[in-house]
Structures are given as structure tokens and as C-alpha cells.
Amino acid sequence: MPGAAVTAAGVACRGVTLAYGARPVLRDVTFAVGPGERAAVLGPNGGGKTTLFRALTRELEPLAGEVRVPARPGVVPQTERSRLDFPVSALDVALMGAVSRLPWWRRPGRADRERARAALARVGLDAQADETFGGLSGGQRQRVLLARALVQDAPVLLLDEPFSGLDTRSAELVMALLDQLAAEGRAVLVATHDVEQARAWDLVLCLNGAQVAFGPPEETLTLPVLERTYGAAIVELPGPGGQAVMPPHHHDH
Amino acid sequence: MLGWLLDPWADPINVRALVEVLLLGATGGALGCWILFYRLAYSAESLAHALLPGLVLAALTGAPLLLGGAAGLVVAAVGVAVAGRTPAIGSDTAVAVVVTALLGLGALLALSPDTPARLQELLFGDVLGVGGADLALAGALAAVVLGALALLHQALLVVGFDRASASALGRSPLAVDVALGVLVALAILVAVQGLGNLLVVAVLVAPAAAARQVTRRVPAMMAAAVAIAIAAGVAGLYASYYLDTAAGASIAAALVLAYAAAHVARAAGRARGS
Numbered sequence: 193m194p195g196a197a198v199t200a201a202g203v204a205c206r207g208v209t210l211a212y213g214a215r216p217v218l219r220d221v222t223f224a225v226g227p228g229e230r231a232a233v234l235g236p237n238g239g240g241k242t243t244l245f246r247a248l249t250r251e252l253e254p255l256a257g258e259v260r261v262p263a264r265p266g267v268v269p270q271t272e273r274s275r276l277d278f279p280v281s282a283l284d285v286a287l288m289g290a291v292s293r294l295p296w297w298r299r300p301g302r303a304d305r306e307r308a309r310a311a312l313a314r315v316g317l318d319a320q321a322d323e324t325f326g327g328l329s330g331g332q333r334q335r336v337l338l339a340r341a342l343v344q345d346a347p348v349l350l351l352d353e354p355f356s357g358l359d360t361r362s363a364e365l366v367m368a369l370l371d372q373l374a375a376e377g378r379a380v381l382v383a384t385h386d387v388e389q390a391r392a393w394d395l396v397l398c399l400n401g402a403q404v405a406f407g408p409p410e411e412t413l414t415l416p417v418l419e420r421t422y423g424a425a426i427v428e429l430p431g432p433g434g435q436a437v438m439p440p441h442h443h444d445h
Numbered sequence: 446m447l448g449w450l451l452d453p454w455a456d457p458i459n460v461r462a463l464v465e466v467l468l469l470g471a472t473g474g475a476l477g478c479w480i481l482f483y484r485l486a487y488s489a490e491s492l493a494h495a496l497l498p499g500l501v502l503a504a505l506t507g508a509p510l511l512l513g514g515a516a517g518l519v520v521a522a523v524g525v526a527v528a529g530r531t532p533a534i535g536s537d538t539a540v541a542v543v544v545t546a547l548l549g550l551g552a553l554l555a556l557s558p559d560t561p562a563r564l565q566e567l568l569f570g571d572v573l574g575v576g577g578a579d580l581a582l583a584g585a586l587a588a589v590v591l592g593a594l595a596l597l598h599q600a601l602l603v604v605g606f607d608r609a610s611a612s613a614l615g616r617s618p619l620a621v622d623v624a625l626g627v628l629v630a631l632a633i634l635v636a637v638q639g640l641g642n643l644l645v646v647a648v649l650v651a652p653a654a655a656a657r658q659v660t661r662r663v664p665a666m667m668a669a670a671v672a673i674a675i676a677a678g679v680a681g682l683y684a685s686y687y688l689d690t691a692a693g694a695s696i697a698a699a700l701v702l703a704y705a706a707a708h709v710a711r712a713a714g715r716a717r718g719s
Contacts, residue, residue, distance in 0.1 A: 249613040267613040274607040278482065279662050288603050292615040297596040324661055344614065 202226040202379040203248060203265070203348050208257030210243050216255060218243050219402040225379045225395060227347065230370060232390035232409075233383045235399035236422050241383040244399065245350050248381070264292045265348040266341030270356065271333040276326035282336045283321040286311050289343025304343070311339035316365055331362030338366065342373075349373060351382045355389065387413060453686040458573050462692060465575045465639045466678030468583040469648055472590045474671035476632050477653030478663065479594070479625055482605045487537075488626075490646045491544040493633050495521030497551030497642050500567045505559055510567075511582070514634045521547055551642075570641025570693035573685070579638055586635040590628050597624055602663065644697045648674055651700035655707035677703045 204224035209216050218240030225231045235241045246252040248261050266289075274285075289311070290304035300308075312321050315335035320328060325336060334354055341349055351370070355363050367389075374380045374394075382393070390396050396412040398404040398421040405412040405421075453459045480489055499517020503510050521543060528539035555567075566574065575583075594601070604611040604621040611618050629649075636645045656669035681696030688695070 246609075249610070251609070251612050264613050264615055267610040269607065269610055273609050275482075275605065278606045279657070279660065279666055280602070280606060281662065284602070284662075285606065288599075288606065288614060291599050291603050292613070294599070296600055296616065299599050346613075350613075 202229065203262075203381065204260045205244075205247075206258045206260075208247065208259055209255045210240070210247050210252060211255040212243075212252075217401065218399065221257070221397075221399070221403045223395075223397050223403070223406040225381060227377045227379055228374050229395055230374045230380045230393045231382070231395040231397055232393045233381055233397045233399065234385070234387065234390055234418075234421060235383075235404075238401075239421070240399040240401060242352060245352055245381075245383065248348075248350055262347050264344070264346060265350050266344045266346035268334070268337045268341050268349065268351040268354055270352050271330055271337060273352075274325075274333075274337070276333075278326065280325050281322050282312060282317055282325055282328065282332075282339075283308055285325050285336050286321075286339040286343055289340040289345075292344050292346075308339070308343050311342040312336070314342060315339045315369065329359070331358040334358060335362060335366065338369065347377070348379045349381070351380070353383055353385070355384065355386060387418065453683060459682060459686065461575050461577075461580060462572045462682055463679065464580055465572055465583055466682060466696065467675055468580070468587045469636050469639060470652070470674035470678045471671050472583075472587045472632055473636065473648035474652040474656070474674035475594055475667050476590055476628060477649045477651075477674075478656070478667045478670050479601055479605070480629060480649055481653045481657060482601075482663075483622075483625060485625070485629060486646070486650045488540070489629055489633065489649050491525075491540050492518060492521060492630060493637060493642055493645045495524075495544045495547040496633070496637070497567065498547050498554060500637070500642065501551050501554040504567065505554065505557065510638060511634060514637060517547070518630050518634065566641065567637075568642050569691060570637070570639050570644055572639045572682075572692045572696065575639055582635055583639065586631060590632055593624070593628055597621070601625065640693050640696070644693045647697040647700045648678075651697075651704050652677065655700075655704040658704075658707035658711040673703050673707075674700070 202225050205221045208218075208221040210218040210221075217238075221240075221244065223231075233241050233244065243252065245267070247254055247259050248265060249267055250261075283305070286308035287300050287304060290300040290307065294300065309318065309321060312318050315338050317332060317335055317339065320332060325333060328336065338351075338354070349370075354366055358366065370380050370382070381397075384390060391409045391413055393409060395407065396409050397406045398412055398417055400421045400423075405417045454463065480486055496514045496517030499513040499515070499520065500510055501513075502508075502516075503513020524543040524547070525536075525540050528534070528543050529536045531539065534542070600616045600621050603614050603616045604618045608618050611621075632649065633645055636648060640648060652670040652674035653666070655673050656666045660666040660669050677699035678696050681699040682692060684690055684695040684699065685692040
């Protein structure tokens, strides 16, 4: 999206190039997602989705361009990136969201604990609050990490393939929750492989080593754009009311 | 029976050893949990071995052992950093090469005719030989390490659990890694005076490893690790007194037995649950 404004609210990138060492892995990224908007970030493995999120969390400084995000966006990583062998409960993990508001030496207090319990209730896991995080199902773990972001109460949420491996109930719950969070005025960015799901979102950012397209789904989820995003591996299916397109389904690690 | 229990503590040497064991047990047990969580057991063992040349040189020149050990740690850290930059070898290999070289150098220096008879103390420690200064040092270490762990608890938890998201939660993984590394180095530097170069890792790793077998949460694991470290330390002193064995080695053996017992207890608990 040429000329995208770098806004004070939400999240925005202008002419961003990201690299590991001197080797650029994602070029020319320009987009803006405002408060209350939901954006899908599409792309193949190695296309740059996780790298972009690392830049948005300030874990990776851009080689060129400008990144504008609030100080501490809420992050919901793939659950495999967290330590499943760590002896912490679901409540302990949700409570970590409170840490972002505290000085480094302070521990969360009673009010934070109540907030964490409320966040777990909101993701439907109040009964699992005292269970060990690593013992929960993949879908439950994803919802616990979402609860952690809720406790953080960040104006921007970054979710890395939150629907990957989720059962239907968890997926529906997470989807409804993301809608609510956007309605509350948060900018929500979701890295995903699910093209059909992305059609329901406000904006779509397509990446494949560089920005391929950014805009509303009706402008970006076209066969030419998806072929440039996913290459020849794209599969076109006949669908009601238009064509459905399926990228190869796999996960970033 | 009461006499059997109290007899060893009639001797001030054993009382001082008991205080040293209590202080090092509390420090090692609590810190050891984070060493396990951050997968630093190999690094801790390597640091302990790598400071041997510094200790031996200090013994040869009459300098304070603490100073020699600190210098040894710095040399080891620089050596690992330099060797780790060699593209052909990984960081694990770099640590192994540097530590083996330093341990070998330490042994070579120790074979010098000028080496005082204290070498065995450097390797295996002499917990029965601790004096007032050693106890003061161990007390200061316990205060610093336990205080720092209390203050850093949440940061250690956030970074250890989910390193990739820690920055977004306002906690720097680099700062936490450095803080933990400094605490581990400090603990080794001080604990090596009482337990020796080869046994110090036992008190840093075994209690936490045993506690991990029988607990499900971090605070409970830390409390259990401290209790196990102290209990094994006291058991080691009793063994040393009544069996006339080396105190440091007896403590290390008790720590390993505690781990084995915890492992068996966990396996038995699982068998009952299935």
C-alpha cells in the first residue's frame, strides 16, 4: 500500500526491510492497521511472517524503513515456542501479562491475580487455572497465551498462527474473542495460512520475502496475488460464489 | 540415639562445617532450579572446572584463592567467547575445548614441585576446614544470591518460560541471562572454597534435579531443592563423622542419593497412578 501513513495508534510499517545479519529476508513492507481493525498476515514458510512479528515486538531492528508500534504489543506465539516442561500453571502464565506494567523487581499482586483469573474465564479456562501449562491440550495452551495478552491489556495484539492445531470449539472461541478485542479498539494482526478465514478479516497482508499485497480481502485474495505469495503450490478449488484457493498447509517454526 | 545425633556438633569444626553447608545448601538449592530451567548445568560445570588454573596459581603465589578463582573465570569466559567465534566449531565444542585445556593446565601446574599440599582442597574442598572468613563469605553470597533471586523471580520466570515474547512483556532476555550468569559465577567462586572444584556442581545441580522429580510448581521446587541440599549436606557430615569419609565427597554422594531417591519416588508415584 504505497503511501501508508505511519499512525500514532495501531501498528504501521513504512518501507521496512528486515535482515538476519546482512542478509535481507523481508523487503519493502508498507502497511498500517488501525485501532479496531483485524488483519491477516499470509505467506508461506520462510515468507517473513514471524520475522515481521519479531520486528513489531522490537526483537529485530529493521535494516531500513520505519516501524511504529505501541511500546509493548501483546504477543500470542505458537505454543511450541514456549517451554512445555516449565513447572507453571495456566494461572501463572496468564499472570505473566501483568509483568509488563510492573518494575522489574516487583511481583504481581492480588489485583493482578484476579485480573488473570478473569482473563482465563474469558477464554473459557477458569476451571483449568491451576493445571500445569504443559499438560493442557494445544488449543487450551493457545487460549492461556491469549489470556496472558488480555492481562497485558495491550492496544495491539500479534498472534502467530493461533488457529493451528485448534479443535473446532477452541477455534470458534478464539475467533469470537478476537472479534471482541478488535471491537474494543485493539489492532489485531494474525499470521495464518488459512486463506478462507482471511476473507472474513478487514485487511490482508501477503508476504513472500517481500510484500506482495496489502488491502481489503476482496483486493488481495485474488488468484494472481496468491500465486505470487505461495508460488506454484497454490491449489484452486471451485467454490460457491467464486473460487476458493488453498495454500499448502504447514507451520512456521 | 540423641547422643548419636548430637555428638558431631560438640566439635566447633563440625559446627562451622554445618553452617557452611546450610548457607551453601540454601544458595545452591535455590539457584540450581534456575540453572536447570535455563539449561546451564553444563556451563556451570565447565565454569567450575575452568577456574582451576586460577586457583592453583593463587595457591602457588600465596594470593587469595577468591582472586585466583575470579581471574580463572574471566580467562575461561574470554577463551570460550573467542573459541566460540571459530565457524568450524559450535559453542558446545568451544566450551569443551577451552575447559579441557584449562583443567589440563590446572593439573599441570598442580604437579609442580612448588605446589603446596592444599591442592587436594582445591579439587575436593575441605568443608571441615572452613574458618570465620569462609563463613562470612558464604553468608554474604547467600544474602546476595537469594536476594537477587527474589527480586529477579518474575523476570526469570517470564524469560525462561517464553524467551521470544519476553521483550514484549518488558523483560530483556539478555539482561536476565547476564544476571543469572553472574549469580552462577559468584556462587561457584564462593562454593568452590568449601566444596572444591570438582564437587561444587553437585550442590548446584543435584538438589534442583531431585526437587524437579517430586514437585509441580516453581516455588515448591525451590523450597524442596533448598531442603534437599541442606538435608544431604547434613547427612554427608554425619557420614563423614561416623564413617570417617571425606566430608565433601560424602555430601556429594548424599546429594546424588537424594536425586536417585526422588527419581524412584516419582516412578513409584506414577506406577500407583496408572
